[in-house]
Amino acid sequence: MLADIITLFPEVVNVPLGSSIMGRARDKGLFQFRVHDLREQGMGKYRQVDDEPYGGGPGMVLRPEPIFATLEPLRTPQSRVLLMTPQGKPFKQEDAVRLSKEEHLIFLCGHYEGVDQRIVESCVDEELSLGDYVLTNGAIAAAVMIDAIVRLLPGVLGDDESAVQESFGESGLLDHPHYTRPAEWRGIKVPDILLSGDHGKIAKWRKEQALERTKANRPDLLEGK
Ligand SMILES: C[S@@+](CC[C@H](N)C(=O)[O-])C[C@H]1O[C@@H](n2cnc3c(N)ncnc32)[C@H](O)[C@@H]1O
Missing domain, CATH: 3.40.1280.10 (SPOUT methyltransferase, trefoil knot domain)
Structure with a gap:
């Protein structure tokens, strides 16, 4: 381009x-x-x-x-x-x-x-x-x-998936929250589910979180869904 x-x-x-x-x-x-x-x-x-x-x-x-x-x-x-x-x-x-x-x-x-x-x-x-x-x-x-x-052109992002699994991507929802190390910082813990290794449960939790955020911050995105 x-x-x-x-x-x-x-x-x-x-x-x-x-x-x-x-x-x-x-x-x-x-x-x-x-x-x-x-x-x-x-x-x-x-x-x-x-x-x-x-x-x-x-x-x-x-x-x-x-x-x-x-x-x-x-x-x-x-x-x-x-x-x-x-x-x-x-x-x-x-x-x-x-x-x-x-x-x-x-x-x-x-x-x-x-x-x-x-x-x-x-x-x-x-x-x-x-x-x-x-x-x-x-x-x-x-x-x-x-x-x-x-950033949407093929090869621009390191991980091609990252343009899909983000706000306004295929789901039409906002992105879910992200956490990295340490597992606890200033008394705030990373949700246990993310440390569980259970990918099915993690995917479900992320979807729920994305929906909650969208409802709270951008309810207009859910209209007609
Ligand atoms: C001060 S603005 C002109 C505003 C114009 N008189 C009006 O009220 O619609 C100067 C330039 O900034 C750009 N600009 C300002 N706001 C913009 C926006 N929300 N989206 C895209 N371009 C914008 C446009 O190229 C515009 O010609």
Whole structure:
């Protein structure tokens, strides 16, 4: 998979996508990313990328020309252009799964008040939101979404099962609690069942715990089940 990221702030994505599991995935050739600084296509002596909104009001809007000049050479029939915006459809695990099957994703990251609507209408395949809050810039959202997508690619996680047995996995539930050594820490013991060696009972306990957590923290996930 190839991810192209168009942003005014390359450093916001370079670090998370070059580190840890993402960095190793790239080193192994499982995915590639390229960051395109929108400023390079800025207009005039000052490489202007934004302007005042027509109709008045606060803030600045990203002009269409620098975005188009950056985006157009990257597009191929296989590309999917994703606009990062709080007005988009909320990005969920199912979107990560769906997008992990694409060959080429282009993440268009806004700043200030966002991008000129004509770009949205003529170049964007999908508008995606990280959640119901407003970030300062779309590169933060792109880094999060790319991480969620890329970790699903075959070979990225050490243990392929770990993408299945976790929150929002096949069960649709939140994950169960996890414990490691020591067996007792500050007077709090690891549940006996986890030390029992009885894998059937452990699996049942984990399922119950996952259900309890989901009921408590995310009852919406159980609707219609
Ligand atoms: C300050 S926000 C613009 C908010 C916009 N005026 C609005 O109210 O919908 C600047 C940029 O950050 C990004 N952004 C902010 N919140 C986001 C979210 N929840 N999901 C994805 N991107 C977001 C978008 O790329 C947006 O263009």
